[in-house]
Structures are given as structure tokens and as C-alpha cells.
Amino acid sequence: MSTFLHGIGDYVGGIVLILAPYLFGFATGGIAQWLPMILGAAVIVYSLFTDFELGVVRVIPMRLHLIFDGIGGLFLAASPWLFGFSTEVFLPHLIFGILEIGASLTTQTQPRTRSADQSG
Numbered sequence: 001m002s003t004f005l006h007g008i009g010d011y012v013g014g015i016v017l018i019l020a021p022y023l024f025g026f027a028t029g030g031i032a033q034w035l036p037m038i039l040g041a042a043v044i045v046y047s048l049f050t051d052f053e054l055g056v057v058r059v060i061p062m063r064l065h066l067i068f069d070g071i072g073g074l075f076l077a078a079s080p081w082l083f084g085f086s087t088e089v090f091l092p093h094l095i096f097g098i099l100e101i102g103a104s105l106t107t108q109t110q111p112r113t114r115s116a117d118q119s120g
Helices: 003-023 031-048 062-082 091-106 115-119
Strands: none
Touching: 003 031, 003 091, 031 062, 031 091, 062 091
16 A cells, blocks of 8 residues: 555544544443544544655654554554453454554555655
8 A cells, every 4th residue: 555545544544533432332431432532643643743645744754653553453453352341342443453454564664755855
């Protein structure tokens, strides 16, 4: 996957994660609700700081960004069992976590345009 497409996915996915508890009916105020919301906000923030086409500040290397994605996806996917809410809800966490892991493993590590190339 290109870094540009990945960036679109990050911003859209971050918003979806923030809204997921309300969209999928698990906005109960517990960790099941807050974890995807916090991870969604984190994805948006570190994407703004990533050195790729859709980054604004461009200080985080793409490879590190993908590591963040993989760790966040693994944490999100495992969270229903780690925090004991799997009997209430688990599918959104598992699906979005797996998608995040997949994106981290299939995205190119170099953007088409680099911030260093744009200095001239």
C-alpha cells in the first residue's frame, strides 16, 4: 500500500475509532469505549507528525509510524481479553486491530515525496 493511501486510512480510521463506541453501541463509559477512542486520537496525532505525504510537521519516520500502527493494532485486537470485556463487546476491537496490523505490514516505508526533497 502506498504511504499516501495509508495516510488517508489513518485519518479516516482514527475518526472511525473515535466514533466506534457510538456507531456500534458500546459507549458505556468503560475501557471498551475509551480505548478505541484514545487509540483513534493517537493515530490522528502521530499521523500529523509523520514524514509522509499527509503529514503536517513530518518529524516521525514512516518506519516508526508503522511500528506504532502494529503495536496499537495488536493492543486493540487483544484488548477485550486483556481487560476482560470480551463478553460485552469484542468484534469491533478485533477487526479494527487486525486491519491496523495488516496496514502496518503492507505499507511502503518510503513516501513518494519526502520532506527533505521539498526544501528546495
